[in-house]
Amino acid sequence: MRTALDNYLGIHPQALQLEAQRNDLLAANLANVDTPNYKARDLDFKAALAAASGQSASSSTPALRAPVGAALSDAGASSALSTDNAGGIDPSALKYRVPMAPSLDGNTVDEQLEQAAFAENNVRYQASLTFLNSALRDLMTAIVGS
């Protein structure tokens, strides 16, 4: 149920949560940069945000686009991903990266790409945080006055 406060804060709380989850995913990719057969994963941010905010994916959220290169394949085939999801990431938004230069050991982590995505995600997180902060400050001003 959305309360008046949820409506006031808009999409930013959900965006912040998804960015934190994407941060976990990218950290896992970077930690497994030398693990044989590890498949790098990322969040289809647009779909995940649409699911989290209760919109259909087709309705536009122009400020937020799919992550780097949109080179993600559907992870739906893996049964490991369709199990119950305590972390709260919408399983359909969790995708495998399509490697640009696959390595012999089956690892699909591209270190540079992941680093760039991590930096980008961090900036997005800070942005959401700034939006939320200013919204809360405005609210405090309205309550306290002056």
Added chain:
Amino acid sequence: MSSFKIFDIAGSGMSAQSVRLNTVASNLANADSLSGDANSVYKAKHPVFQAVMGSVAGLGSDQSTAQVKVTGISESQAAPETRYDPGNPLADAQGNVFAPNVNVVEEMADMISASRSYQNNVEVLNTSRDMMLATLKLGQS
């Protein structure tokens, strides 16, 4: 809170890479450990990494993230280098000594790769910590 997972993930990466650095150090230190017997000579050691999908205790069967685990140390099966050196006190009856199958150049490259990966994980940890500290200050400024 799920974001604390990141410390376990980056921490597991750091620990795995430091095991790798340790094996590199061991291989380089023993690069010249000769032996008079082909079976007892030092063999190059390399860690085996494996991704451990899912859960940090208490979060249920969340399969979205993976830590790294060192499942074991494998010993290189390459044949040791044979050197003819009858003057060496370790030499066998034929005058041969055996040198470890450590490729020093390969080990140096491995060392750089491990050290870069370690730095990467430290960077992830620092950035995430800053993010979380900023989140703690939400609404305070």
